[in-house]
Structure formats: structure tokens, C-alpha cells
Amino acid sequence: MKTLSWNDPIVRDELRRLKRLKPFCYGLTNYIAANLSANVLLAVGAGPAIGAALDWQRAFSSHAHAVWINAACLMSNSPAEVAEAAIGARGAGVPWVLDPVAVGAGAVEYDTAIRHLLDHKPTAIRGNASELVALAGGEGGAQGVETTLGAEQALPVIQQEALKYQTVIAVSGPIDYITDGHNTLSVxxxxxxLTQVTGAGCSLGALSAAFLAGSANPLYSVAAAHAVYAEAAQRAGGAKGTGSFAVQFLDQLSLLDPDEPSA
Amino acid sequence: MKTLSWNDPIVRDELRRLKRLKPFCYGLTNYIAANLSANVLLAVGAGPAIGAALDWQRAFSSHAHAVWINAACLMSNSPAEVAEAAIGARGAGVPWVLDPVAVGAGAVEYDTAIRHLLDHKPTAIRGNASELVALAGGEGGAQGVETTLGAEQALPVIQQEALKYQTVIAVSGPIDYITDGHNTLSVxxxxxxLTQVTGAGCSLGALSAAFLAGSANPLYSVAAAHAVYAEAAQRAGGAKGTGSFAVQFLDQLSLLDPDEPSA
Amino acid sequence: MKTLSWNDPIVRDELRRLKRLKPFCYGLTNYIAANLSANVLLAVGAGPAIGAALDWQRAFSSHAHAVWINAACLMSNSPAEVAEAAIGARGAGVPWVLDPVAVGAGAVEYDTAIRHLLDHKPTAIRGNASELVALAGGEGGAQGVETTLGAEQALPVIQQEALKYQTVIAVSGPIDYITDGHNTLSVxxxxxxLTQVTGAGCSLGALSAAFLAGSANPLYSVAAAHAVYAEAAQRAGGAKGTGSFAVQFLDQLSLLDPDEPSA
Structure with a gap:
């Protein structure tokens, strides 16, 4: 399995491409993570719009460069509105990311709504191990939005599911794994x-969408998003507590320069 | 009246207990305070989930270690959804906290919805003086979410109401008071x-719920939450402006160590 | 055209007036910007309440000192709820600000709802160039919430529209312009x-409302809000990345002292 990091030229190239394109990214997400998700996108030069105000989900999903749907947007949006965003993106050939937050945590109606979204062929799916195992029909054991499994435990499952849905799946953990079923990368x-900053996982879904905008290689684009995220988090490592860490993480994300010399 | 502070062994014990349990805390709150509330819980090691996405309020309220309901969640949730969360918690023996934000500020339908929540026997109620006086049927004089009364003025009222509802009531102010009607503690x-950081009061409601998870003594658990909050705020006192203060407050909250030597 | 800055006595006077009044400001806004908007208001001493929880929009709009309506609140509120807030403010003689976020970006139903709000005579309108040109019926070219036009390009349009609607219109850009159609000020x-901090523009709408509370001169009050915002942003200029910038911006806003000596 190949390990990808900020020092790999392909990651730099992906960030350079993103900064040049400045993609308009449209998202449906939950109101806990919405602010951080937007700031993460702005930090790397993307232009976010979030939410379903009247007909936004029809108008914006098809005109964006990329779309992300965080399933917990169902706390503000109806299943029909969420489906419109997925259908709009799919119909217009816009890449879209599904983040199945808290699937398998015991909310049956909610889980069903998420499964219906799979019909609209997400370009990528990202989540934690419990969520991705549950999405595949297994016993995920999610406790609310927290995982109780390690990323490694989800790896065989997501490799299988990536083939089945012809999509890229990324699982977050101390080591992240990103796979299209044929090839798997680790970060x-x-x-x-990062797990003590609310919405950090959700924002990685948004960032993954930004990297998918205009991508020639979805597997590497999603992995690059994870590598950039990991690098920014590592550089923020000197922060004193969780509040400063979140601030310095955004700082570092905004300062990452594709042209800096490799370490 | 006993004064409780971070230096009291019982406060340290309560925080130690919380950090060991890492309670799953489910909340319905307003979208202004949701992000800070989650970060406050994460800072002390609790695991938050917030919002009513489809059937979350049924599934999560009964499986959480603790629940908090901030009445201003009614800007996103129907009274029926909010009641489901309260009923779910109550029915499963899960402690729950009611935060009657802005009750008595002139919104009659809103106030009525809050009063109905009292039927589901909150384990604790927290608010500012205007809110708690209004909740008791008095003239609270709230201006939106701000109090116009001092905490001392609410003290006799909350002592009476705590007995009536067999609950713990906490009023926030320069000095906080926490009472079960029989005994009253001050912090x-x-x-x-803290009053210039939006959602700081709301987040204290969330933190109070976390301390109530698995508590043997609700009065002391709620008071411990207030003492921990006050200590973190005090340690953040060197911050230059309100933005840094919020960040350093979270930092200090995340760094509070139950095993540090008493001052 | 007169240029206004923090060093002008009238700007200091306006901030002094605001800090003395501590206006209760009621807003409907989107959940991405709600937290920052509230913190911006708290930083200068105003008291914010945000959202339509049951009958809040009826009760609070007529009792506030000022109201702001950020059209993207339509992601949480129905057009009828939003209209109630505008009608409540207008009927009670409370000044109110309209922020037509993302108008002209392609969402037809959404745009129509915004146009209906103009019937309720906003005291001021603020936005970026694309939005204000689109609101006037022109080709704004907004990409989601981002402008594709410079503020200068919107200037003749907003001067005309300000006369037509007898309102103050402010357009944000590297240089801001504020006009009532007869007179135009620049900041x-x-x-x-600031454009990389989500909700910074939306929060300026909230701050403009706060300055309009009890104002004798809406044109200068809105311009003063912009001058104060620009000064705080400039003072935060030493920040390292976008995360720190947002924090230091709030710090500087909270520290601005109307009585400090002019530079």
C-alpha cells in the first residue's frame, strides 16, 4: 500500500490545481460544522456556499465545481431537498462527496435516508470506521458521531464497497485509508x-469535494485532501489546548504553499 | 451557603469521573451556540451529538448518558421533536438539563412550549436570572437572551421552584447559585x-448535562460544572480581547487536570 | 466623495453612542454566519438575539432597537417568517437592514423572496457588488455568495437604487461605498x-443594524459601521493565517475605544 504525504509532488500538484481553479463548492451540512467547513474551504482558496435556502439546492448543485453532502444536514433539510442536491450534481456531472455522519448509531429513519443517497452515485464517500462499516450493512457500533472501531477494521469493508459502488471511499483515523477498491493509499x-474540534471530520468531507473539482484522478485527489489536512494538523501541533489548536490548524491550512521546498 | 471552587476535592472528583466515563451527550440547541457547546464538551472528554435529523431525537435521547435541551432549539425543531427528546431521556432514566433561553422576553408561544417541557421533569434547569424568574411566573424582564436582573434576585425564586419541581436549578451571574431547594451552593x-462570547451560557447547560451523566449527586455535579467553567474562564483572563478570550477559555477547559495540586 | 475613517470624530461619536445605548439587535441570518454575527455585536457592546423560534420574529422585531435580515436565513426560515420580522420592524419604526446574500446567483425562488422584502422598506441594504447589481435587476454574475464585480462597478447602480427605495445602500469591497443616493461616502x-472568514460580510450587516439603532443620520451610521470594521480588520493585519486573523479581528473590534487619541 502506498503512503501519501505532503512531501509527495502529486499532493503539491493537487493543491496547486485547487488554488488555481478556486472552485465554487456547494454543500449541505449540519449547522454545527457549517462554519468550520466554510472556513476550511476559504483557507485553501475555494469558494463555499452552504445550505438549502428555497431553491438553492437545485440551482447551486448543478453549477458548482463540486458538491458535498453531509448527511447530518437532515437536521435542517428534508430528504427530498438533500436528494435534489445529489441528483443535481450527478445530472450535471459535478463530483459530489457523501459523508454519512452517525449512520448506524441507532436512528433508523435517518439511516434509510442516507442509503437512498447511494443511488445517486457519490464520487467519493468519507467517514469514520463505524460509519463506513454500518453503511456497508455491518455492525458499526457508532456512538452518536463517534467511532468505536479503528480505521484498519474498516479497510476490507471499504475496499469491497468502493468496487460495488464504483466510488472512492476514505476512512479517517490515526492513519487514514483511501481506496477505489483496486488501489489503496494511506495518509x-x-x-x-482534530477529534476534539467539532466538525473537523465534516470539514474534511468539504475539502475532499474541493479537491475533486476538475480532478483527473479522484483517488489521488481525495487522498491529497487528507494529506493536506494531516499536514496542517501536524503543523498546528504546538498549540496549547483544543481552542488554539483549531485556530492554528486553520492558519496552517491557509499557509500551506504548494511551492515550498519538500522536507 | 457553601462556596464551591476548583480547589474543592469534590469538584476534582467530579471532573475525574467525567473524564473516565467520556459520556455520550445528546443535545438540542440553537445553531448559534451549537458549535461552542460541542467544543466545550469535547474539551473535557465528553462526546457530543447535536440536532434532530429525522429520528435522532428518539434514538439518541434514550441511549445517551445525558441530554440537554436548550429551548432556543425551537428555531430548528418543532415542539413535538423537542418533547420527544425530553420524553426519551426521562423514560430511559437519562438525566437531562433544560436551558430556558429567553423565556419571558415577550414571545408567548415560545414561552408556552418551554413550560410544557417542565412536565417531563428535567434533572436540572440552568439559566440567567431573568429567565428563571420568568419561568417561575414572575416578571423577569429579559431583553432577548440577556438578563436585566442579578443572580441574587433570582435566588429565593429558584429555591422555591427547585422544591416544587424536585430538580436542581442553577442561575448564572458574577456569582452563580446552584440549589435543590434544600441546599444551595455558590460558585x-x-x-x-464570558457574557461577550455568544453561546457561553448555552454551553454551560451542555457541560452541566455531561457532569450529570452517572452522577450520584446532581446538586454537586451541576455545581462542579459551574466551578470548572469559572476556573477555565479565570485562567483565560489574560486574553486581550473577546476573540482570544473564547479561544483561551476552550484551551484552559481542555487543560484542566483533576490531579493537579490544589492552590 | 468624502472618505470616512476611524480617525473622523463622527465615527468615534457613532461608536460612543452605540456603546452607551447597548442596543438589543434582533436578527434572522444563516447558520453559517450566526455565531460570528453575534460575537461581532457582543464585541462592541450590543446585545444580539438571532433566529425565529416559534413567535420570536413577531415578538422581538418590534421590541428590538434594530433588526437585520440576512436573506440566507431562508435556509432556516420560511418567507412568511422572514416577512413577519421585516413587517414587525417597519411597523414599530425599528430600523432594519437587508443583506441580500447570493441574490442573482441563479436561485429564482430565492431571489423572488428577497425582492418581496423590499416592499417593507429597509432602512439600509448592504451586500457585495454582484448582489447589489442583481438586486437592481442587472447582471450581477454572483457565484454563490462571492462577487465577480468590483465595488466601483456597482456604485452608479446603488446610487440610483438608494434614491428609488429611499434607503441607504452599502457595497463592500477593497474600498466600501455607502450612499443614500444624494451623498456617497467611501471607507x-x-x-x-476578511473575505476568507466565512460570515464576515454577513456580520457587517448585523453591525450596520447596531449602528442604526437610535441613529439620527442613517448614512453616517452605516458608514461608521464600515469604518469601524475596516479599522479592526487593519489592526488584525499582523495575524499569521486566516484562523488567527478572525480571532484578532474580534479582539480588535472589542478593544476599539472611541476616546483613544486620533492618529
């Missing part, structure tokens, strides 16, 4: 305090 | 700039 | 990174 590094 | 310290 | 300075 190391990061900082455990 | 001093903190920093006035 | 320079600021920091480009």
Missing part, C-alpha cells in the same frame, strides 16, 4: 486533537 | 467576558 | 483576509 500524521 | 470567579 | 482600509 499518516495529523494530530489526535 | 465565584469566572470572567465577565 | 478604505480593512484587510483582504
Amino acid at each position: 499518516e500524521g495529523g494530530d489526535a486533537r | 465565584e470567579g469566572g470572567d465577565a467576558r | 478604505e482600509g480593512g484587510d483582504a483576509r
